[in-house]
Amino acid sequence: MLKALREAVLEANLELNRRGVVIYTWGNVSGIDREAGLVVIKPSGVSYDAMCADDMVVVNLENEVVWGEKKPSSDTRTHTALYRAFPRIGGVVHTHSPHAVGWAQARMEIPCLGTTQADYCSGPIPCTEPLTPEQVERDYEGETGVNILRAFEGRDPMAQPMVLLAGHGPFAWGKTPDDAVHNAVVLEKCAEMATITRMACGGLPPLEDYVLDYHYQRKHGANAWYGQK
Numbered sequence: 001m002l003k004a005l006r007e008a009v010l011e012a013n014l015e016l017n018r019r020g021v022v023i024y025t026w027g028n029v030s031g032i033d034r035e036a037g038l039v040v041i042k043p044s045g046v047s048y049d050a051m052c053a054d055d056m057v058v059v060n061l062e063n064e065v066v067w068g069e070k071k072p073s074s075d076t077r078t079h080t081a082l083y084r085a086f087p088r089i090g091g092v093v094h095t096h097s098p099h100a101v102g103w104a105q106a107r108m109e110i111p112c113l114g115t116t117q118a119d120y121c122s123g124p125i126p127c128t129e130p131l132t133p134e135q136v137e138r139d140y141e142g143e144t145g146v147n148i149l150r151a152f153e154g155r156d157p158m159a160q161p162m163v164l165l166a167g168h169g170p171f172a173w174g175k176t177p178d179d180a181v182h183n184a185v186v187l188e189k190c191a192e193m194a195t196i197t198r199m200a201c202g203g204l205p206p207l208e209d210y211v212l213d214y215h216y217q218r219k220h221g222a223n224a225w226y227g228q229k
């Protein structure tokens with residue numbers, strides 16, 4: 001079932017490892033077949049170097065396993081919450097990349113300090129509110145998705161395709177699993193650059209709005225021209 005998507009999701013998971021944003025069994029990538037309403041996700045607790053396409057797990061948007069021998073990622077319910085809420089995304093990634101985790105543990109959004117972030121985000125990289133004891137008691141994985149969606153009320157998820165889970169780590173998404181991995185790697189780089197900026201000047205001087213807008217629009221706007229467009 002969904003062999004091509006399972007192979008694409010496997011490759012995207014292996015790319016996380018190749019890019020150094022996960023180690024051991026940390027992190028996970030999924031992809032969705034919108035027509036079938038099915039999500040392919042990494043199996044839980046399986047080392048990347050032991051993973052194959054037949055290990056991928058297929059779930060529906062109600063988190064029921066419909067294909068696969070293994071248990072799906074422990075973050076499955078967060079992935080499916082994002083697919084249900086953000087209809088234009090085709091891939092979701094979660095990592096424990098160190099600089100992004102550092103900002104998530106600080107419970108701080110990453111302001112847009114430079115053009116590198118502006119090329120990918122139309123503003124800051126948001127951080128969610130911490131989970132409450134009631135939320136953890138009620139449904140940890142489900143409520144994690146609730147807090148991400150709360151952080152995106154009034155925001156365009158395609159214009160800021162990444163978020164920090166307070167006290168935990170980053171999630172990123174995109175049009176495909178590969179696109180989501182790209183955004184997760186960029187998020188880690190932006191977190192690293194913001195950390196260096198803060199060390200260099202002791203502050204977080206925001207990029208000028210007009211420069212931010214120029215950079216974001218030239219890649220993502222209605223008249224985008226960046227690259228070979």
Ligand SMILES: O=C(CO)[C@@H](O)[C@@H](O)COP(=O)(O)O
Binds near residue numbers: 025042095
């Ligand atoms: O942080 C978490 C769990 O929330 C994950 O990144 C990590 O433990 C990987 O879990 P899975 O192997 O995908 O179940």
